[in-house]
Amino acid sequence: MTERIGVGMIGAGFNAQFHIRSWVSVRDADINGIFDRNTEKAQEAASLARVLNVGKPKIFNSVTEMVADPNIDAIWICSPNFTRIEVMEEIVNAVELGKGKLKGVACEKPLGRNVAEAKKMVELVKRAGLLDGYLENQLFEPTVQRGKEIIWKRGAFSAGRPYLARAAEEHGGPHSPWFWEGTLQGGGVMNDMMCHSVEVARFLLTDPAKPRTSLTPVKVTAHAENLKWQRPHYADILKNYSSGKLDYFNRPAEDYARAVVEYVDDAGEKLIVETSTSWCYVGAGLRLSMELLGPEYSMQINTLDTDLKVFFSRDVSGKAGEDLVEKQNAEIGLMPVVGNEENTYGYDVENRHMVRSFIEGKRPLENFEDGLNVTELLMTGYMSAEQEKTIAFPPPNLETFVPKVAKGEWNPRRK
């Protein structure tokens, strides 16, 4: 008989609900538990799971209570970035007290707000003897997986390995106020979204037959800017939206960032990753784009090049929504529709991989070590942007470095 596992979610917001919706395509696991500090959110997510028939989750009052429950075998950490360490410490304490029968923990991006936090996550998971998965959904996008397979099998096999990968993630800005606050989130758009882009580009460039250590990062050159949200009109919008808490006149976070990461492979070949991210892109909605280029070939992905499009004339009116695409910006005109966002963005394939790995007692292919590597690259990116120069990797003091934006001290208009 195939073993089934019970999964508990910590945090029941936007991201957890994406995971729950993806679960209709995940076998061998049920969503058996939810813990959120906000009980209404927990109830909303639990009822979504019941409606979709992906579990009948119990709502727990604490992380410890959830770990101790015999119906919980694995935990998905989907609470905000500033709760990572406290949540992981509580899981590990409960395991060390002999509670429950946990096999593994999967954690959303970013693994930590800085290298010290990400290292702490790795240490804690090892100490508890748990399997660990790093939830970087973009690696599991069917187009990324299929594109990588084809390019390496045909193009690289015949003409030589790819040398350049580009990845970008752009939308009009995050959905919860805490994302905008550098001290809570760990940075601005570079920390929030470039974590995806650096990792998916690195993944595309890595020979499928070799480990990630076959590529060595050698230099990072990054730029961070605030292009839109520090303008008075937009800073006021953020202030009102956060009941006065966000102060983008004095304490902004970057809403635009780009980085070039230079790698060498195990044969000494130079490889380049180019990433670009923004919270100031106003198009139909979230746009993820990736490219992989080699000597005689290329591939490209753009999630807004959808096969389904709808058109609404100016006489069609209705409420603003996100029913066509994540971070949707308009309701009329010619609009792209992503048919199955959980699949397009990689959530269902990611969750199948994590579940199967935990059932088989294997470490997931994307795990906390990868999350730590991503954080190391991003922090080097912040160093580069702050010092306005290329930084050799790994730089000294990487472990203790905290970006100015994460200390509430970054303000490009005050330079």
Ligand SMILES: NC(=O)c1ccc[n+]([C@@H]2O[C@H](COP(=O)([O-])OP(=O)(O)OC[C@H]3O[C@@H](n4cnc5c(N)ncnc54)[C@H](O)[C@@H]3O)[C@@H](O)[C@H]2O)c1
């Ligand atoms: N993979 C992706 O593309 C992706 C997309 C969105 C968010 N995320 C990540 O997922 C995490 C959650 O983001 P979100 O968009 O769901 O945020 P959100 O603000 O929509 O939801 C967060 C939820 O966590 C709850 N919460 C706060 N503190 C908690 C605690 N200590 N314990 C339990 N619950 C707590 C809040 O009440 C809220 O319901 C973040 O780390 C974010 O970076 C990843």
